[in-house]
Amino acid sequence: MIGKEYYAVVAGMGIVTYIPRLVPVYFMSGKKLPGWFIEWLDLIPAAVLSALLLPELFTTGVPRIFTLFSPETIAAVPTFLVAVKTKSLGVTVITGMGIYWFLDIIVK
Known part of the structure; x- marks a missing residue:
């Protein structure tokens, strides 16, 4: 109980x-909030996303070591370009997963 x-x-x-x-x-x-404060609040989602993604893309191991050409980083570049061009979450996720899967097969 x-x-x-x-x-x-x-x-x-x-x-x-x-x-x-x-x-x-x-x-x-x-x-009524000041305009500068609203603009500042609009930056918070991008800052949080960057804080979550960048360590995963550019560091590895414990302790964290900077790596520039990891499969994650290489897959992130074309995925970002697809996201900007298509503005479609589904296409972006499928592209990112496909590229990462392909790189994982090649590297191993």
Whole structure:
């Protein structure tokens, strides 16, 4: 049987997850944000994506070692070009997976 501590932990996690989302909405709703701030907020998705992708593309191993010509990096270049040209997520994913699969076969 699940104890009271379990329910307290789950409730605490819910509160800790919900409050950081509620506070900005509560205090900022109905307020006009400056244009520079909105432009800055628009950059956040690109910054997060870069922070997630670049270490995976250009480093390997533990500790992380810089590698320029890994299969991931080589596959990323044409995949990026296909993404820019087609603007289709499906075509981009299929292209990236196909190129990476092909490079994986050649390298091994």
